[in-house]
Amino acid sequence: xxxLAPWRSPLxxxxxxxxSLIYARxxxxxxxxxxxxxxxxxxxxxxxxxxxxxxxDQGLGDRLRFVTDRRSEKIAQIAANPAAxxxxxxxxxxxxxxxxxxxxxxxxxxxxxxxxxxxxxxxxRSRLWQALSAxxxxxxxxxxxxxxRQDLDQNPDAFNPPPPDAIAPPDxxxxxxxxxxRVDWLQLRGDPQDRxxxxxxxxxxxxxxxxx
Amino acid sequence: xxxLAPWRSPLxxxxxxxxSLIYARxxxxxxxxxxxxxxxxxxxxxxxxxxxxxxxDQGLGDRLRFVTDRRSEKIAQIAANPAAxxxxxxxxxxxxxxxxxxxxxxxxxxxxxxxxxxxxxxxxRSRLWQALSAxxxxxxxxxxxxxxRQDLDQNPDAFNPPPPDAIAPPDxxxxxxxxxxRVDWLQLRGDPQDRxxxxxxxxxxxxxxxxx
Numbered sequence: 001x002x003x004l005a006p007w008r009s010p011l012x013x014x015x016x017x018x019x020s021l022i023y024a025r026x027x028x029x030x031x032x033x034x035x036x037x038x039x040x041x042x043x044x045x046x047x048x049x050x051x052x053x054x055x056x057d058q059g060l061g062d063r064l065r066f067v068t069d070r071r072s073e074k075i076a077q078i079a080a081n082p083a084a085x086x087x088x089x090x091x092x093x094x095x096x097x098x099x100x101x102x103x104x105x106x107x108x109x110x111x112x113x114x115x116x117x118x119x120x121x122x123x124x125r126s127r128l129w130q131a132l133s134a135x136x137x138x139x140x141x142x143x144x145x146x147x148x149r150q151d152l153d154q155n156p157d158a159f160n161p162p163p164p165d166a167i168a169p170p171d172x173x174x175x176x177x178x179x180x181x182r183v184d185w186l187q188l189r190g191d192p193q194d195r196x197x198x199x200x201x202x203x204x205x206x207x208x209x210x211x212x
Numbered sequence: 213x214x215x216l217a218p219w220r221s222p223l224x225x226x227x228x229x230x231x232s233l234i235y236a237r238x239x240x241x242x243x244x245x246x247x248x249x250x251x252x253x254x255x256x257x258x259x260x261x262x263x264x265x266x267x268x269d270q271g272l273g274d275r276l277r278f279v280t281d282r283r284s285e286k287i288a289q290i291a292a293n294p295a296a297x298x299x300x301x302x303x304x305x306x307x308x309x310x311x312x313x314x315x316x317x318x319x320x321x322x323x324x325x326x327x328x329x330x331x332x333x334x335x336x337r338s339r340l341w342q343a344l345s346a347x348x349x350x351x352x353x354x355x356x357x358x359x360x361r362q363d364l365d366q367n368p369d370a371f372n373p374p375p376p377d378a379i380a381p382p383d384x385x386x387x388x389x390x391x392x393x394r395v396d397w398l399q400l401r402g403d404p405q406d407r408x409x410x411x412x413x414x415x416x417x418x419x420x421x422x423x424x
Contacts, residue, residue, distance in 0.1 A: 023303045030242035030252035030297070037295035038250050040242035042308050083249035085242070091235045096254050142404065142423065149407075149421035159404040192354065192371035195361075209361035211354065 005062040005205050007183040007198045008048070011088075011097055015045075018092045027088035029066070029178075031077045031103070039077060043068070045088075046128055049177055063177045064099065067128055070107050070174040071144045078103045084178055094188040101180035108171040121175075129169035137164055140172045186212060217274040217417050219395040219410045220260075223300075223309055227257075230304045239300035241278070241390075243289045243315070251289060255280070257300075258340055261389060275389045276311065279340055282319050282386040283356045290315045296390055306400040313392035320383040333387075341381035349376055352384045398424060 018024035030040045043066040050061040064086065068074060078084070086099040106121040129137070141161040143150045150158035164170045183198040193212035198205055230236035242252045255278040262273040276298065280286060290296075297312040318333040341349070353373040355362045362370035376382045395410040405424035410417055 021303075023301070026301060028240035028242075028252060028299045028301075030240075030250035030299075032244055032248065032250050036244065036248070036293070037312065038242035038244050038252075038297045039310075039312075040240060040250075040252060040297040040299040041310060042299060042301045081248070085250045085252040087240045087242075087252040087254060089235070089238060089240075089254045091233075098251075098253060100249065100251075139424075145423050146409075147423045149423055192351075197358075211357050211359050211361055212351075 004060065005180075005183075005198065005200070006207055007097070007180075007185055007196075007205075008062055010185055012048075014090045014093055014095055014097070018090045021092060024090055024092065027086050029074075030085045030087070031074055032081045032083060033073075033077055034080055039074065041074070043086075043176075046131070046175075049124070063179050065128065066176040066178075067132070068105075068174050068176055069140060069145050069172050070105075071146075071172060073146060074176075075105055075107075075174060078105055078176070086178060086180075096184075096186045096188070098184040098186075099178065099180040100182040100184075101178050104177045104179070106175040106177065108169070108173070125169045125173060125175050126167070128175050129173055130167060134163065134166070137166065140164060140170050216272065217392075217395075217410065217412070218419055219309070219392075219397055219408075219417075220274055222307075222397055224260075226302045226305055226307055226309070230302045233304060236302055236304065239298050241286075242297045242299070243286055244293045244295060245285075245289055246292055251286065253286070255298075255388075258343070258387075261336070275391050277340065278388040278390075279344070280317075280386050280388055281352060281357050281384050282317075283358075283384060285358060286388075287317055287319075287386060290317055290388070298390060298392075308396075308398045308400070310396040310398075311390065311392040312394040313390050316389045316391070318387040318389065320381070320385070337381045337385060337387050338379070340387050341385055342379060346375065346378070349378065352376060352382050 025045045026042050027045060028040055029043045030038050033039050046065045046067055048061045049063045049065050082102040082104065084101060084103045088097045088099070106125055141164050143158050152158060181200045185196045187194040195210050195212040196207055197210050198207045237257045238254050239257060240252055241255045242250050245251050258277045258279055260273045261275045261277050294314045294316065296315045297310060300309045318337055353376045355370050364370060393412045397408045399406040407422050407424045408419055409422050410419045
């Protein structure tokens with residue numbers, strides 16, 4: 001594993017200091033569509049990986065984890081182009097992290113692949129699935145996201161399906177892992193503001209103070 | 213002008229209902245870099261355009277305005293690829309707008325061009341410049357954003373320059389205008405959540421209810 005990336009402690013500290021705001025765990029994830037235009041949506045941070053059993057916010061890894069429906073557009077976008085940039089603004093401490101890197105999707109068919117934990121992707125999916133609330137789990141049994149809205153007159157139970165298995169994730173459940181290779185940390189509170197750029201050259205992390 | 217786009221009233225309402233949170237005016241703007249990877253950063257909403265003199269949040273236009281430093285990377289990105297997607301999450305009302313469209317930059321050299329207001333770009337730039345605080349104006353006289361951090365031992369006044377003219381914008385001041393052609397509005401409060409997709413076909417706006 002080696003050491004933590006130099007931006008990981010500041011990011012964990014921001015999470016901690018903003019923990020009273022539930023939406024401080026929401027960030028915006030940009031990918032590129034097949035037509036070359038950008039896509040951008042809010043996702044919920046689900047912890048760092050590989051975590052090797054530690055508390056998810058304080059784990060050993062430098063990867064950011066999210067969960068998504070495998071039927072969502074971003075799954076197809078990532079398969080064609082894994083490049084992504086997450087933008088994470090923390091309202092209370094007034095700081096921004098821009099995290100550029102590659103996204104990896106862990107889906108139901110990846111049972112034999114090895115996750116960043118050195119465990120099967122199946123184990124990773126199971127763990128993040130079991131950490132969801134029952135209401136969040138239920139959404140993975142809903143009709144396809146982005147599809148024509150289900151007519152509740154014709155299909156009254158479309159959004160009230162039998163609850164999925166609480167232990168074994170359904171095929172619609174996917175885990176996303178972002179592995180950053182460049183991070184831009186801006187702290188608005190300074191005067192002038194502090195801004196540090198971190199980048200990984202394939203061997204190790206470097207950092208440089210830059211103008212805000 | 214014609215009528216407002218059908219997503220404009222919901223967006224203005226969200227702005228109004230979240231007005232107690234200063235950061236509800238912050239959104240994330242994704243563009244594409246020249247190497248085909250996405251870029252994503254937080255920007256501050258500066259009003260709708262064309263506004264024809266109305267209150268900026270309630271103006272007649274369907275375009276979203278931001279200000280930026282013309283030395284920032286996004287200016288070069290937009291020149292090569294004007295496609296953008298803004299992601300705007302409103303914490304208090306728990307709703308998200310994803311606004312995909314084209315970005316236009318108004319810079320110092322655009323004096324003769326006509327903005328969406330039917331005025332010269334110079335007038336648009338002047339108005340948004342004069343709406344900035346003195347502290348915000350000062351940043352446009354700072355060293356180039358993203359460049360190596362100025363050494364305050366060698367250049368102690370790098371971030372304390374003479375204040376720029378409060379009336380006439382400097383060449384570093386640029387206005388960005390996003391003209392959306394597709395908007396995805398998600399309201400998390402419903403059960404199931406409500407989600408509407410709006411799109412402009414070159415002639416008029418259409419809308420469709422979709423699955424969340």
